[in-house]
Amino acid sequence: MILARVAGRLTSTIHHHDMAGRTLLVCAKLDAERRPTGGYVIAVDHVGAGAGETVLILDEGNGARQVLGVLKMPVRSVVVAIVDDVG
């Protein structure tokens, strides 16, 4: 999984039908010091995360589709946890 910070929310009305009702979050990837690396990923939210929160992103297609419960959804990245602390 990837440690990332939610940078914002993407809205879209014209999309693949499986994306209907899903929240898309633009997430900045973090390095070991929790600083943005410059990389990002757009992930489907599954935990109710919001801007500024540190999250875990599952970045693998079969696992993502299992989490979302849709077998042919064209998604690889899903926000699966909100992080309180990194020790």
Added chain:
Amino acid sequence: MFLGRVIGRVVPAVIYDGLEGVPMLWVQPLDMYGSASGKPFVCADGTRMAGPDELVYWEASREAALTLEPSFVPVDHAVVGIVDDLQLDPTTDGEADGPG
């Protein structure tokens, strides 16, 4: 998924069975602020509604082909949706506006 800007259309003359009629778009990948990042590639248009200059989000690899029906087709990049709006949190890393 990642952001991209449609910079053109690609019109195939002959194409693999199952991909007939699927629009092919030339897409410039973008960073989260909307600046070009990397080399352009061709995406199948899973929305069938995207056009030149539009801001889209795309997916790569096996997930790309899942935008299409039939989905067992030779596609490695596809447009999943068209971006209406993108608001970035100014506190996250300093830049307030998305690519818009």
